[in-house]
Amino acid sequence: MSAGNRAERRRKGRAARKAVEEKRPAGRGGEGRFRLGAAQSWWRLLSLAVVFGVVGGFLEMGVVGWILTQGLPLHLSQEYLWMAPTAYVVVLGVLAAALIGAGRFWRSAATLPVAVGLLAGVAMGSAVLALEMLHPLVAVPVGLGVGVQLGRMARGRFGGFVARYAPVGALALGFLVAGLAAFSLTRPDRAEARADAMLPAPEGGTNIVLIILDTVRARSMGLYDAAKAHTPNLEQLGREGVVFEQAYSASPWTLPSHATMLTGRWPQEHGAGWMRALDGRYPTLAEALAGNGYSTAAFVGNLTYANHNWGIDRGFTRFEDYPVSVWQVLFSSGIGRRLASLDGLRSWLGLHDALNRVRAPVVTDRFLRWQRERESDRPFFAFLNYFDAHEPLAALVEPEPVVPLRYRNGLVTGESVHFDVPPGGQGGFFEIYRAAYESVIGELDREVGRLVGELERRGELSNTVVIVASDHGELIGEYDLFGHDSSLYLPTLRVPLLIRHPGTVPTGVRMANPASLRDLAATILDLAGARKGVELPGRSLASHWDEATGRSTTDVGYAFLKRGPNLRVPPWAPVVRGPVMESVIDSSFQYIRNGDGSEELYAVQVAPLDARNLAGRESAAGRLMELRRLLAGPWPAAVPGPRRTNPWVGATPPPFPALP
Amino acid sequence: MLYFGPETIMPLGSALAAVMGVILLFWQRTVGYVRRVVTRARERIAGMFR
Numbered sequence: 001m002s003a004g005n006r007a008e009r010r011r012k013g014r015a016a017r018k019a020v021e022e023k024r025p026a027g028r029g030g031e032g033r034f035r036l037g038a039a040q041s042w043w044r045l046l047s048l049a050v051v052f053g054v055v056g057g058f059l060e061m062g063v064v065g066w067i068l069t070q071g072l073p074l075h076l077s078q079e080y081l082w083m084a085p086t087a088y089v090v091v092l093g094v095l096a097a098a099l100i101g102a103g104r105f106w107r108s109a110a111t112l113p114v115a116v117g118l119l120a121g122v123a124m125g126s127a128v129l130a131l132e133m134l135h136p137l138v139a140v141p142v143g144l145g146v147g148v149q150l151g152r153m154a155r156g157r158f159g160g161f162v163a164r165y166a167p168v169g170a171l172a173l174g175f176l177v178a179g180l181a182a183f184s185l186t187r188p189d190r191a192e193a194r195a196d197a198m199l200p201a202p203e204g205g206t207n208i209v210l211i212i213l214d215t216v217r218a219r220s221m222g223l224y225d226a227a228k229a230h231t232p233n234l235e236q237l238g239r240e241g242v243v244f245e246q247a248y249s250a251s252p253w254t255l256p257s258h259a260t261m262l263t264g265r266w267p268q269e270h271g272a273g274w275m276r277a278l279d280g281r282y283p284t285l286a287e288a289l290a291g292n293g294y295s296t297a298a299f300v301g302n303l304t305y306a307n308h309n310w311g312i313d314r315g316f317t318r319f320e321d322y323p324v325s326v327w328q329v330l331f332s333s334g335i336g337r338r339l340a341s342l343d344g345l346r347s348w349l350g351l352h353d354a355l356n357r358v359r360a361p362v363v364t365d366r367f368l369r370w371q372r373e374r375e376s377d378r379p380f381f382a383f384l385n386y387f388d389a390h391e392p393l394a395a396l397v398e399p400e401p402v403v404p405l406r407y408r409n410g411l412v413t414g415e416s417v418h419f420d421v422p423p424g425g426q427g428g429f430f431e432i433y434r435a436a437y438e439s440v441i442g443e444l445d446r447e448v449g450r451l452v453g454e455l456e457r458r459g460e461l462s463n464t465v466v467i468v469a470s471d472h473g474e475l476i477g478e479y480d481l482f483g484h485d486s487s488l489y490l491p492t493l494r495v496p497l498l499i500r501h502p503g504t505v506p507t508g509v510r511m512a513n514p515a516s517l518r519d520l521a522a523t524i525l526d527l528a529g530a531r532k533g534v535e536l537p538g539r540s541l542a543s544h545w546d547e548a549t550g551r552s553t554t555d556v557g558y559a560f561l562k563r564g565p566n567l568r569v570p571p572w573a574p575v576v577r578g579p580v581m582e583s584v585i586d587s588s589f590q591y592i593r594n595g596d597g598s599e600e601l602y603a604v605q606v607a608p609l610d611a612r613n614l615a616g617r618e619s620a621a622g623r624l625m626e627l628r629r630l631l632a633g634p635w636p637a638a639v640p641g642p643r644r645t646n647p648w649v650g651a652t653p654p655p656f657p658a659l660p
Numbered sequence: 661m662l663y664f665g666p667e668t669i670m671p672l673g674s675a676l677a678a679v680m681g682v683i684l685l686f687w688q689r690t691v692g693y694v695r696r697v698v699t700r701a702r703e704r705i706a707g708m709f710r
Contacts, residue, residue, distance in 0.1 A: 141677075
């Protein structure tokens with residue numbers, strides 16, 4: 001075919017299309033009908049934004065549903081079902097408003113094909129952005145492709161259909177989303193009413209409040225060292241109960257530690273970890289207490305690894321983690337989450353905490369409101385997680401940054417500062433961080449004081465067991481490390497633990513023997529007098545003070561750490577030496593066996609900064625043998641890994657950047 | 661040795677999705693080219709047997 005013939009054919013095609021458009025009656029998809037010069041068109045355009053927004057939101061839900069089938073829980077609010085379409089409607093609504101504005105100056109910008117193409121393209125692009133395995137720029141050609149094709153279609157019958165039915169469609173879909181929101185927001189109330197109706201309330205049950213100070217190590221608290229963080233409220237609680245001088249978590253990071261505390265199973269038993277949520281194999285403490293007629297509620301500040309996506313919520317009738325807020329709605333879309341992941345943007349907007357935490361005062365308020373408004377006469381089990389002591393420390397960035405700019409970005413954004421901090425620290429970073437960390441611990445102490453004071457004012461404290469602990473500690477320069485998930489050194493494992501309930505628990509007692517948080521679940525069941533239904537493994541810590549329970553002086557701490565797939569840690573971190581490492585701690589020594597079989601032995605009473613590995617010393621050979629035997633003892637083997645792994649969590653860690 | 665792991669699938673998936681997006685963007689033109697190629701091929705094959 002010659003070039004002249006092709007040009008002729010194109011000319012004829014254009015003429016034919018024009019003829020069809022000119023013959024098409026108004027309101028049947030003609031472009032003229034939708035020009036924004038017409039007074040009634042703006043609301044049609046907004047209707048289109050609602051329709052494409054809700055459809056886009058549901059499309060993203062399909063994508064997210066597929067992702068969930070791949071094995072990795074996503075960080076999504078429990079209100080995602082209505083928040084996702086709402087987020088799309090908001091984003092497309094803003095675009096539609098911009099189009100209306102543009103149409104006043106440039107009429108051809110606000111035609112039906114342009115509106116359909118733009119809204120559909122952005123909705124599709126955002127849904128593609130939800131596929132976090134793909135490069136974000138992929139959203140551009142896919143969104144443009146879909147937008148251009150639907151825009152073209154809108155010039156024909158499809159446009160007429162859309163223009164005609166968009167308002168009624170928007171109304172119907174709007175009602176649908178509003179219904180979903182109402183259903184979802186009232187779900188906890190309905191669940192509580194159902195739970196109340198199912199089991200009779202136990203007679204004389206004791207309330208349990210379990211407060212986890214996430215990432216708070218014992219050695220930085222005034223409760224354990226008068227020279228450290230000012231913690232008068234915790235010290236007062238300690239004087240009214242039992243304080244464990246050597247309490248150890250079973251894992252140096254959040255999810256396995258929480259899962260152990262809530263099931264009584266060791267980390268390698270329950271298997272919850274980097275790519276695996278706590279599954280339903282083992283009953284949880286909340287389920288056991290619910291089975292004994294307790295109301296169960298959790299109020300969580302750690303939105304990274306203690307949220308409902310990770311199975312921690314099992315057994316809790318009410319589980320409050322993500323906030324219901326405008327920002328949370330926007331983060332419920334692919335485009336919102338991608339934008340929120342831009343550290344600089346989040347920092348600029350002042351949203352340092354928006355994605356990964358709920359601040360402690362809000363957690364306390366949520367609990368106190370729930371406790372005040374609950375109508376049930378059942379005893380309650382309330383689980384609170386305060387996340388404020390986890391980096392990035394808000395104290396370092398609000399109101400004024402107190403750390404050198406060089407480190408500030410990592411702290412503000414939550415990007416690990418492993419990369420910025422060379423061995424030995426620099427520019428006094430560790431000193432500044434320790435001071436800020438202790439300041440945050442002081443704030444958490446005030447929150448605990450406020451909570452306990454309010455319970456006392458309401459006359460509930462005398463019938464409430466208060467337990468304060470932490471899921472793991474933190475390394476702030478000790479062993480040339482920062483953070484907590486890269487080793488099993490004592491600062492990451494030795495945590496606070498106090499139990500207060502005058503009458504049941506002795507007052508003013510400080511227990512010197514090692515205790516494991518693995519026994520917390522059995523302890524709580526024991527103190528609650530919950531005898532019905534499931535039993536949880538472990539031994540009640542009451543054995544430390546109660547002769548009748550069988551006094552124990554032989555407890556040891558045990559911890560297990562599995563290397564994460566994408567863990568970005570320095571090359572000198574012990575966790576990189578092999579897939580799995582373990583540790584046992586008795587009253588005098590800690591023994592660590594690293595993944596490559598190398599051993600470390602430390603005296604427990606020596607400060608971490610002065611700690612020396614005694615494993616090679618002849619004088620410690622006897623203790624080394626004993627602790628080796630102890631580690632070879634009753635600890636369970638690791639469960640097999642998940643059948644499916646998430647395809648976009650890389651199998652190999654990315655290269656570690658060179659130190660400055 | 662062929663290896664399909666997360667590290668290879670991620671860029672491959674991105675590339676495929678991007679290509680699909682571009683094809684969609686120029687759908688009419690793409691379909692036109694394909695149609696033309698098919699027509700020419702058919703004409704040539706028919707010519708061979710004439």
